[in-house]
Amino acid sequence: MNKNAEEKQKEQAIEADVEAKAQELEFLRGIVRKGILELQPSFDKSGISYHDAAPLLKDKDAPAVKSLLEGLAQKGTLKSKVVDRVLICPHCGSPEVHSKFTCPRCNSESVALTQLIEHKKCGYTGTLSDFSKPNGLVCPRCGVILTSDPMDYRIIGNFYQCENCGNRFDKPEVKHVCQNCGKPSTFQDVKYEKVFSYRVSDEVVREIGSTLPILENIRVFLSDKGFTVKLHSEVAGTSGVKSSFAVIAEKGDTRIVVDTSLEGNKNDIVALLAKKVDVNPTRALILDLSGGAELATLGKIYGIDVVTAKADQKVPKEFEELLATYV
Ligand SMILES: [Zn+2]
Ligand SMILES: [Zn+2]
Ligand SMILES: [Zn+2]
Numbered sequence: 001m002n003k004n005a006e007e008k009q010k011e012q013a014i015e016a017d018v019e020a021k022a023q024e025l026e027f028l029r030g031i032v033r034k035g036i037l038e039l040q041p042s043f044d045k046s047g048i049s050y051h052d053a054a055p056l057l058k059d060k061d062a063p064a065v066k067s068l069l070e071g072l073a074q075k076g077t078l079k080s081k082v083v084d085r086v087l088i089c090p091h092c093g094s095p096e097v098h099s100k101f102t103c104p105r106c107n108s109e110s111v112a113l114t115q116l117i118e119h120k121k122c123g124y125t126g127t128l129s130d131f132s133k134p135n136g137l138v139c140p141r142c143g144v145i146l147t148s149d150p151m152d153y154r155i156i157g158n159f160y161q162c163e164n165c166g167n168r169f170d171k172p173e174v175k176h177v178c179q180n181c182g183k184p185s186t187f188q189d190v191k192y193e194k195v196f197s198y199r200v201s202d203e204v205v206r207e208i209g210s211t212l213p214i215l216e217n218i219r220v221f222l223s224d225k226g227f228t229v230k231l232h233s234e235v236a237g238t239s240g241v242k243s244s245f246a247v248i249a250e251k252g253d254t255r256i257v258v259d260t261s262l263e264g265n266k267n268d269i270v271a272l273l274a275k276k277v278d279v280n281p282t283r284a285l286i287l288d289l290s291g292g293a294e295l296a297t298l299g300k301i302y303g304i305d306v307v308t309a310k311a312d313q314k315v316p317k318e319f320e321e322l323l324a325t326y327v
Contacts (some may be wrong), residue, residue: 040197114127114154213311269306
């Protein structure tokens, strides 16, 4: 390869890398702004997929999404956790694999679990099917109908019987049949894979959370109303400890503090309550970006206004209405 071609290849590699990184960042922003901080796997014929991730990665198929998530987990941007293990077809990668029992001698799937029974009185021993007659269990030797009270017979044990070759055995072979491609596999060639959930790391949530469009929209809105507004800033409370808030807005004697809750986690509003007690603002408000209802109930008890909103929306009507009651 001549030098020019080599350089060109290098350039292309760098370009592809930059593009991949931009897509990763765009993807992380997308899920965090939707309030999705954890991606859970789901299974169908075509493979393992992450439904919450897919809409943001439309150009990628399931394996490509999987490898992107794995890559982000390696970088520490996502925290992976093993949540399950599944059988995967070695031919097509589908997790829709059903298992069958087969005869170790002739490979037939027509095997059935049966019991070996002994008639106590005459000592005749045979399989359950030998005894089964339309009127119940009948001893093939002495013709007596067996009763279970008092117990006329003894179950000696369970075993498998092949309906094809008659072979009797205690452990059948297991065959896995793929519901997608139809091909069989054994325990030796089927894949038994770990399945992960992925959680956005706290640092990334903080980083992305600080640039949520709704906060910027609120900053502009409050500034227009004559407030001095700071995003992600601190105020010292009566204890002397500084507390940080997503939004601090001040005008005259009025001080409004706002926090966000991406997942609707109770701890978010409890933390805001603790800061509110120390800082004693005119009003404290939390933006619930999760779409849940738990915070609203707690807000009433704690004296904190709860406004449900989306991370990338304009200033909610409810926020405007509440602000009118503050000043
Ligand atoms: Zn008998
Ligand atoms: Zn057989
Ligand atoms: Zn398959």
